[in-house]
Amino acid sequence: MQSRHLRNAVVIGAGICGAATAYFLSRRGVNVRLLDARAPAAEATGAADGAVSVASKRPGPMMNAALLGIRLYRELAEAGLLADLFKTRSTFIVARHDDECAVLEAHAAALSGAGVGAEILSQATARGRFPALAPATRMVVEVRGEGHAIGYRIVHRLIAASGLAVDRHEPVTRLILCERGQRIRAVETAKSRIEADAVIVAAGGGSGALLGLAHVLSPRKGQLLVTERAPSLNAGMPGAIMSGRYLMSKGSQTGPNGKPARGIGLVVDPLTTGQFLIGGTREDGGEAGSNDIDAVARILADAVALVPGLANIRLLRGFAGVRMAVADGLPLIGRLPGLTNGYVVTGFEGDGICLGPVAGQAIAALACGENSALDLTPFDPGRFDGLKVAA
Ligand SMILES: Cc1cc2nc3c(=O)[nH]c(=O)nc-3n(C[C@H](O)[C@H](O)[C@H](O)COP(=O)(O)OP(=O)(O)OC[C@H]3O[C@@H](n4cnc5c(N)ncnc54)[C@H](O)[C@@H]3O)c2cc1C
Known part of the structure; x- marks a missing residue:
């Protein structure tokens, strides 16, 4: 027409x-x-991860837009256009420290208030739902109805x-x-x-x-890592993990002496291939094409602390891209x-x-x-x- x-x-x-x-x-x-x-x-x-997620959005226009964004992906998948490209899954937001727990509790309430299926899991339920998760995890919020798509x-x-x-x-x-x-x-x-x-x-x-x-507009670099296929570990992860720190790392980072710092907000996404996509940094400015050892080491340390089984599999590659942020x-x-x-x-x-x-x-x-x-x-x-x- x-x-x-x-x-x-x-x-x-x-x-x-x-x-x-x-x-x-x-x-x-x-x-x-x-x-x-x-x-x-x-x-x-x-150069993106691909979380189609409301879990990471602040209440307000971005959360509302994300709800519509997920709905559109679902409609296009049901219509056949993206049927094989949009994987639906939950996101599990995880806290290891006290400061993260407070942020997570408030965020879970905001998500529920917006009509999102978000639930704080008991330790026993979290262990049952997510066997690959480290036992020392303090708090887990499951956000249902989310997805993943490779850009x-x-x-x-x-x-x-x-x-x-x-x-x-x-x-x-x-x-x-x-x-x-x-x-x-x-x-x-x-x-x-x-x-x-x-x-x-x-x-x-x-x-x-x-x-x-x-x-x-300003550039904000992100570094990501990809592992080999690990089907049994992958089967122990019914969705993506996002650290409470991810929510806290959104927005511009300013380090000591006013220099740009980098936030690391961990996301571990189990891919349909059996691999894991692990990210990432949020760095003001930066060159798109490179990964550096400090970032890779910090991302992996955080990842293994949340999913200990990752320590036993091989890292295949790293890449980086630049997100454009509005003031x-x-x-x-x-x-x-x-x-x-x-x-x-x-x-x-x-x-x-x-x-x-x-x-x-x-x-x-x-x-x-x-x-x-x-x-x-x-x-x-x-x-x-x-x-x-x-x-
Ligand atoms: C590390 C990383 C992880 C991310 N993870 C996620 C995630 O999990 N979930 C999520 O939702 N988003 C994620 N993002 C963000 C997402 O990738 C971007 O927000 C999105 O891809 C931006 O799309 P775009 O079309 O605006 O820009 P781009 O993909 O940058 O496309 C712009 C295009 O314009 C072209 N162009 C530029 N100038 C000109 C010109 N003068 N004339 C013609 N063409 C031009 C460029 O070549 C480019 O192809 C991530 C990004 C990064 C870097």
Whole structure:
């Protein structure tokens, strides 16, 4: 079915946000060009863990969005599109120390208040449900109805289902405005100038340069590790483990002397392959491509303290990526201030695999003049002064 309002659109960036936007626009009959500076899922989306989780969200807009995000994954899985790519499971948030217990109790109450199936387990129940967990664990909260998805696989599935050929290695260098500056007329790349009825910027870390967002967006590196397959240990883990410290490590870290510090918030995810994905750091700034020994050692020490059986299996590889964080902790999803046909969807920090599809769905609806289930008011890019596309 062709959208009544929109004939064609350019989507800049083929990470999970851009791919989802392109998919939902294509489904409305909009003719989409999807451009990427490198290749689909080449940046954060290809370097993520993949928790589709409300357990890690703070109460408020992010928790509400995550609930819709999980619901959308479930619907797309039931419809067959993501049937083999979305694994449902619980998340077990675990406390080893007193300070974590207090945070966890408050968080469990907030989750329950939002209608999430969250339950504090007794020690005996926790041992029965989760045999691989260290006996010394102080408190366990099970959050039911969560899931896991590998970001790059979701991107490739969405693009294939859209029937699109991505313009690879085609960085957009400039948005060209019409004379009165109220519309984007075209986007410019080194090779061409592409006219469009609507332009959606989903360029992750590249969004800053296009939109003058340097004062709003900042990079936050994360390091992750992957183990060999260990089917029997994997069978003793009915879901992911998240340390109470993960909740405490969200947000910017400042170390002694005002220097950026790194938080380590442990997540151990048992994959369908029988492997484990173990993460990760939250570091202000940082190079995407490297793992360092201090981080790897600290992640593994935390992991083995919670799941002692991990000490007996081999580590296969490590990788790192950069999440883009917005100054106030909320992503930018909406119309660009002052423009009738320009939109942005970026700044999801460590939540974009969970929220990318539902945000892309909402932006596609907005661009077509329709409503969406996701309330975009808290994510309005216009909340920041100075966000302006140069004419
Ligand atoms: C270590 C780590 C762990 C994570 N774990 C989780 C998790 O468990 N759960 C979760 O929900 N999220 C997680 N995330 C976060 C998630 O990966 C990101 O929020 C999400 O992938 C962001 O998607 P995006 O489409 O906005 O950006 P990206 O994936 O970065 O995509 C942006 C794309 O735009 C392209 N681009 C940039 N500039 C231009 C330009 N000028 N022209 C054209 N193209 C351009 C890039 O090449 C890139 O392909 C994690 C991230 C990291 C790094």
